[in-house]
Amino acid sequence: MMTRPDRKRPTRRSVIAGGGSIVVSFALLSQAFAQEGEVQGAAPPQPKPKLPGSLADDPWLDAWIRIDADGAISVFTGKAELGQGVKTAILQIAAEELEVDPTAIRLVTADTGQTPNEGYTAGSQSIQNSGTAIRHAAAQVRELLIGQAAAQWQIPADQLRAENGKVIRSDGQTLDYGSLVSTEIMHVEARPQSRLKTPGSFRIMGKPMKRVDIPAKVTGTPIYVQDMRLPGMVHARVVRPPRPGATLTALDPSAVERFPGVVAVVRNGSFLAVVAEREFQAIQAMRLLETAAQWSEGMKFPNPSEFIQSLKTRPAQQGVVAERGQPGAASAQSFQATFTRPYQIHGSIGPSCAVALLESGTTRIWSHTQGVFPDRAAIAEMLGVPAEQVHVVHVEGSGCYGHNGADDAAADAALIAQAVPGRPVRLQWMREQEHVWEPYGPAMLTEVRASLDQSGRIAEWNYDLWSNTHSTRPGPAGSLIAAQSLPAAFKAPPAKLSISPSGNGDRNAVPLYTIPNMRVIWHFLPEMPLRVSALRALGAYANVFAIESAMDELALTANADPVEFRLRHMDDPRGRAVIEAAADGFGWSRDRLPDDRGRGFAFARYKNLAAYLAMALEIEVERETGRCRILRVVAAIDSGEIVNPDGIRNQTEGGIIQAASWTLYETVTFDESGITSTDWSSYPIMRFGSVPASIDVRVMERPGEPFLGTGEAAQGPTPAAIANAIRHATGRRLYDIPFRAEKVKAAIGV
Amino acid sequence: MAVTLTVNGRTQQVEADPETPLLYVLRDHLELNGAKYGCGIGQCGSCTVMVDGEAVLSCVTPVLLLEGRRVTTVEGLGTLEKPGPMQQAFIEEQAAQCGYCIPGMMMRAQALLQADPSANEAAIRAHLEPNLCRCGTHMRIIKAVMRAGEIMRQNPQSGGAS
Secondary structure (H helix, E strand, O other), X not given: OOOOOOOOOOOHHHHHHHOHHHHHHHHHHHHHHHHOOOXXXXXXXXXXXXXXXXXXOOOEHHHHEEEOOOOOEEEEEOOOOOOOOHHHHHHHHHHHHHOOOHHHEEEEEOEOOOOOOOOOOOOOOHHHHHHHHHHHHHHHHHHHHHHHHHHHHOOOHXXXXXXXXXXXXXXXXXXXXXXXXXXXXXXXXXXXXXXXOOHHHOOOOOOOOOOOOHHHHOOOOOXXXXXXXXXXXXXXXXXOOOOOOOOEEXXXXXXXXXXXXXXXEEEEOOEEEEEEXXXXXXXXXXXXXXXXXXXXXXXXXXXXXXXXXHHHHXXXXXXXXXXXXXXXXXXXXXXXXXXXXXXXXXXXXXXXXXXXXXXXXXXXXXXXOOOHHHHXXXXXXXXXOOHHHEEEEEOEOOOOOEOOOHHHHHHHHHHHHHHOOOOOEEEEOOHHHHHHHOOEEOOEEEEEEEEEOOOOOEEEEEEEEEEOOOOOOOOOHHHOHHHHOOOOXXXXXXXXXXXXXXXXXXXXXXXXXXXXEXXXXXXXXXXXXXXXXXXXXXOHHHHHHHHHHHHHHHHHHOOOOHHHHHHHOOOOHHHHHHHHHHHHHHOOOOOOOOOOEEEEEEEEEHHHOOOEXXXXXXXXXXXXXXXXXXXXXXXEEEOEOOOOHHHHHHHHHHHHHHHHHHHHHOOOOEEOOEEOOOOOOOOOOOOHHHOOOEEEEEEXXXXXXXXXXXXXXXXXXXXXXXXXXXXXXHOOOOOEOOOOHHHHHHHHOO | OEEEEEEOOEEEEEEOOOOOEXXXXXXXXXXXXXXXXXXXXXXXXXXXXXXXXXXXXXXXXXXXXXXXXXXXXXXXXXXXXXOOHHHHHHHHOOOOOOOOOHHHHHXXXXXXXXXXXXXXXXXXXHHOOOOOOOOOOHHHHHHHHHHHHHHHHHOOOOOOOO
16 A cells, blocks of 8 residues: 655654745745735634634645655545545646646545545535645645745746646746655645635636546446455455344354355354355355344334334433524414424445455555544444554445445454454445444424514524434444444444534524524434434435425415515525526426426525525326326526536436435334335335436536535425425425325325 | 356356356456446346346346356446447446446446437336436436437447447
8 A cells, every 4th residue: 555654754843944945935925925916715813823624634735735756746635535526526626726637636535544634524525625625735835836946946936837737937948846846845834825726717627527437437447345356355244133232142153164165254242244255155154144143132123103203202402503583472373384204224226345454463444434534443442453553445335425334344344354364354235234234314303383474574483303413423433333242342422412503413404594583492312213323414304394395385375486485585695596596497487387297496505504505396296196206307506616517416416316215205114123124125216217307407606705515405405395396286285204105195185 | 166158258167156146256256347236136236237138137147047148247338448339428428426336227228229229218217217326317327328329329330249
């Protein structure tokens, strides 16, 4: 594996003592700022200004960008490619500010041995955090190189420009980047302000760029962790208990150990796995091992028929998410309703997988985890070794959409690797293991009570939500199934209520609309009957569903058009702009549609601080069956400054289809014996026969604005737009996701 | 025991239990990556390959059934350097997010277009029904398959898989 021995080796003292050049560079940089009026970035308060994006956590320029003497350029991001196209977008950003071609850059992603620690690749934050950091770092590196050239030529920096990996002066002479760099000049801390390129001068950013990962994906080139084949590699499968909490009470591994190809049966407390030379042998041996193991009863599952309503009566802590004006003053409610969302799965098409190798005391793990550094900490704690003895490298897997089985599979592989030192272990979960053991998106129940004033404006808004936490990611070893199975079992840390600006279960619980009196409460449920964690958009999915459903009912009561009613309450000009763009693009009107067709609208600003998205869609309800088919969708999204417009469209189209699938079809099912949704037959998702005829995503131009992220913006508006369209088509409102055909048929009473 | 297989135009002997599903022989013995494990029970289509021009779920097809038949995986459609029409179309339409399901989609679509290069959108949607995509790339997949059909119609020699 490549390492960066030079990274952080020079101390500040050696740099300053060693290089007059750096003083020159800084002086020139300051001069440049003084001359340029268009400095962007955080204001410079005293004494330590906050650096832009993830530079705040790792300020060294050479943590992000390295240029070798031969001119080779490497860019390092702590974020991982999850299929969202982040590699391509980061290359665009870096190439733009460095004034090089994207193909000239080697991009290194999430690797505990090489990249900055940027936590998790989650929350639609890769471009805001890493993209912003790399943009500023690249701009500062470019200016440092220009400064070096200025010093060499002894002419002012403002007579120079950078282009295609060179610094160029007015008479045409050039110096290559490689000839200008030294370890010392790159090993400096970023400054809070950068001389960023202006949008009018962009060559690469803001323009569609073909994804760099797609050619490999369509040719069978080995790029997934599932495709790794290391010399001497063996294949492993885990055997899980019938239910969480069950412990292994008896095991006769003798028949399995004699099975052809079996290398080892690994038992450690209640952790059970088998290792074989060939993959199919491992699967056959796993099935045999299942019959050889006896387990205790384990946890009791709740009664499924009463479960969702029971959320309101479970032990809860109250968190005030928002309170303004005088809530509780209204004498009558204009609208009051309860909405629910069941447990839902991430449902990656490729079950979770990892490769692990214990060699010379170090455990190396290749994983599709969203957080190589937190996962390293958790696995090191589980193994009882220092973090330096665990090296986690991100390798792409199947799309995750949040905290799926990736971290658990990485821990499984790491534990199995301890039993077969020197041999790389490839572990993949089986389909039913992914369906049953991944942490689910939490079930939620929400209540809206709202009232209108005489003028048809919302006077008061009361909102209560009942939910678990939406994140049980590692960090601690107790988050990992493997660690929970050991003889000295690590316990899952207790969930804590926390109210934050970006939200968790309460994400988007506060309407962005102007409402004078409001109270929003999160009834936080610390106990988790079923294991849960982050699923794309967290609570925003259920909260926006409830808010935007209520908005439509209030509009009806006020005898207002749903779009006009939203605009009536929207003061944020960018919110208004996406609402208007979606409505215009769709051809929103109050004209009569054919029978059984309806149109629906919804809006949200993700987290109330990130991307704005509005959508309109048309649906057809088949009365005889209750089957709903989305005919067409028009969405408008404002993600701030655009990096890759086609990437934004691709993510948004995908978000709409995925959220439509959640809404129309998806629910985890269980009975008192355990999870019963164990495959794609018992947990159906959207197939080609049901995808819309068209999805039109319009990307708002916001040159010069901060990046706002994209990946999760559609998840909240989609269920509401569907529910509003069904309401329009049938006159019936649906409150309980999913809207499967039988439920719709029952609601419309045919 | 040995099984004789013809994969992407190459005939070779593989030491495997004849009951082994083709998927594992492709991935584990022949080191081909296109066919992916998704469910192992024929519900998701990510393991789809072509056998004698028909789309087949390799996760539920024992290798013993494949002696004397022609197996094609996505590696048989072209290469990074020289992508075939189906691959070219998926790149042009940017029809992937995570991409895990995509080779299976391409192989099922290839079987359709080899039989009928002028298959229309409705036929493509119906034909792809067995294959699941979780990223929601469906709209682009449909467009890519339609584009692949155009490329194949313009150059009838281009579309055949090895």
